[in-house]
Amino acid sequence: MTDPIQLTLGPLLFNWAPDRIRDFYARVADEAPVDRVYLGEVVCGKRAPLLDAALADAAERLTHAGKTVVWSTLGLPALRRDRKSIAVLAAEQEMLIEINDISALRGRTGPFVAGPLLNVYNEGAARELMARGCVRLCANVELSLDAVSAVAAACPGLEIELFAFGRLPLALSGRCYHARHHGLHKDACQFICDRDPDGLALKTLDGRDFLAVNGVQTLSHGVQLVDAGPATLKAAGVTALRLSPHTADMVAVASALRDRADGRIDAAELAARIVASGPPGALVGGYLRGDAGLRPVGAPS
Amino acid sequence: MGSIELVCPAGSPAMLRAAIEAGADSVYCGLRDDTNARNFPGLNFSPAELRDSVAWAHDHGAKVLLAVNTFARAGAGDRWRASVDAAAGTGVDAVIVADLGVLAHAREAHPGLRLHLSVQAAAGSPEAIDFYAEAYGVKRVVLPRVLSVEEIAALMREITVETEAFVFGGLCVMAEGRCALSSYVTGRSPNLSGVCSPPEAVTYTEEEGALVSRLGGLALDRYAPGEPAGYPTLCKGRFDVDGGLSYLFEDPVSLNAMSLLAALRRAGVTAVKVEGRQRGKAYVARVASAFRAAIDALDQGVDPAPFERLLSDLAEGGRETAGAYRKTWR
Secondary structure: OOOEEEEOOOOOOOOHHHHHHHHHHHHHHHOOOEEEEEEEEOOOOEEEEEEEHHHHHHHHHHHHOOOOEEEEEEOOOOOOHHHHHHHHHHHHOOOOOEEOHHHHHHHOOEEEEEEOOOOOOHHHHHHHHOOEEEEEEEOOOOHHHHHHHHHHHHHHOEEEEEEEEEEEEEEOOOOOOOHHHOOOHHOOOOOHHHHHOOEEEEOOOOOEEEEEEEEEEEEEEEEEEEOOHHHHHOOOOEEEEEEOOOOHHHHHHHHHHHHHHHOOHHHHHHHHHHHHHHOOOOEEEHHHHHHOOOOOOOOOO | OOEEEEEEEEHHHHHHHHHOOOOOOOOOOOOOOOOOOOOOOOOOOOOOHHHHHHHHHHOOOOEEEEEEEOOOOOOHHHHHOOOHHHHHOOOEEEEEEOOOOOOOOOHHOOOOOEEEEOOOHOOOOOHHHHHHHHHHHEEEEEEOOOHHHHHHHHHOOOOOEEEEEEEOOOOOOOOEEEHHHHHHOOOOOOOOOOOOOOOHHHHEEEEEEEEEEOOOEEEEEEOOOOOOOOOHHHOOEEEEEEEEEEEOOOOOOOOEHHHHHHHHHOOOOOOOEEEOOOHHHHHHHHHHHHHHHHOOOOOOOOOHHHHHHHHHHHHHHHEOOOOHOOOOOO
């Protein structure tokens, strides 16, 4: 028997109020069957000072509940302050951290998780990171399961995590689209991204749900779901599934994925339970099949 | 202060010669496969064409930079390594690389080969640039188009490698190499396949008297009769947010930073780069000669302003911007 597939909770991508953050992680600590929780602001360095205290409280609560806490670095450092926050985390050589920008590799000798915002598309890049301390790769969301499998096969010992639930992080920009939409400048944004706890929905001209804006980040409107069973995942070298926090009932999401990862339910029942948890968009799953990311889950085109 | 190097695109051997004859100091090009980020049908070089073109360029005092700037496909790294090996064999002056695995191969197999870091690697901080310089011996970094001139000047004070900045052509509004919008809709993207908003996914249809442009079936813009229709690049589309229609990410404009040449040179930028390997030899001849004239004017202490308007009709969508270099949205 191989080890069960782990569940992890990815870093919160949205600008939630401190009280909401504390309540959310308290419930995760008490009820969600996840093994590891990533914490830290990865989208916009301007938010970090507002949220640091709440995240520190969350870390304590989660650790007491037996969860592993891993701090994640910012994805696209823009200001001196952003660079400093990355350097401070990267200097913690004894501590496992998640890296989301190459900046963090300068001077890093300790262990790290390569986050999904890094450009690791193949075994050559993964091996380069392993030589520098990478112990786990959360695959870039564009990769198909075949590609992930090829990387895993060529990198024995590398733990592989898949982005299994949530709006897909598709792009980062220097520019803040929440500020642009509200006619504000980035430097005086009033943190207006806090109005949209799952992102600001955007439709195409013909009225189709398409994307969600989250400050400098653009996400899919559709919610990715990895619905493969444990045999398929293990054959591809996958050791963990990542759930990205949303306003949906994340305890229900985690319980459903736990049941699927242990082979207790099939893909159809998983999808039904995920829909019942209140995801912010339709379920998609094209990327894993090597198809367009917005294709529906479980429906080969 | 030395002159600034003019780097121009070449999608074919004829375009390479046109760029050099019009005044380019260097040209960049790719092999005819998915190892380069302009993997369009009918574009790019065979290994034999590359060898001949390098010889021709060197005879004419110009340099050739080979873009092997996509991310190797998992399990198919041989093709990327072969492109680097081919480059080394033809005597190109540098290879432009984004992928960590490809960088490692170039460093190990061809220690004498000059490496430039592609904009697709998204190295925008001194720490990231230092990492690539220290780990792989990268000599030049192509800067992300999200930086302002002031930010470039500040960056240059903290790094030791050369930099190259885009000054003309298509404009990414997202951080280059950090955008998967195209694959979300079409299955193909710059990082996965060397293309963005690929032509085979584009359609134009007449609907209720208007022309609608679509990518992968999604309506991205609508044009009244007689209005010039743009290419449906995803981030340049018009979208509906809360019932209001807007170009949320970027107006359909393209980059012309000729007015900032002097500022970029003062900031310490080594080279300026023109986008557009897909746009043909007439395009590159005009852009190269206008920038050549502007750079020569700068070198002679003459105001280059008169050259700025020479190119406005070439902009995709017909409108231009100095992009992030003047950060009006800050």
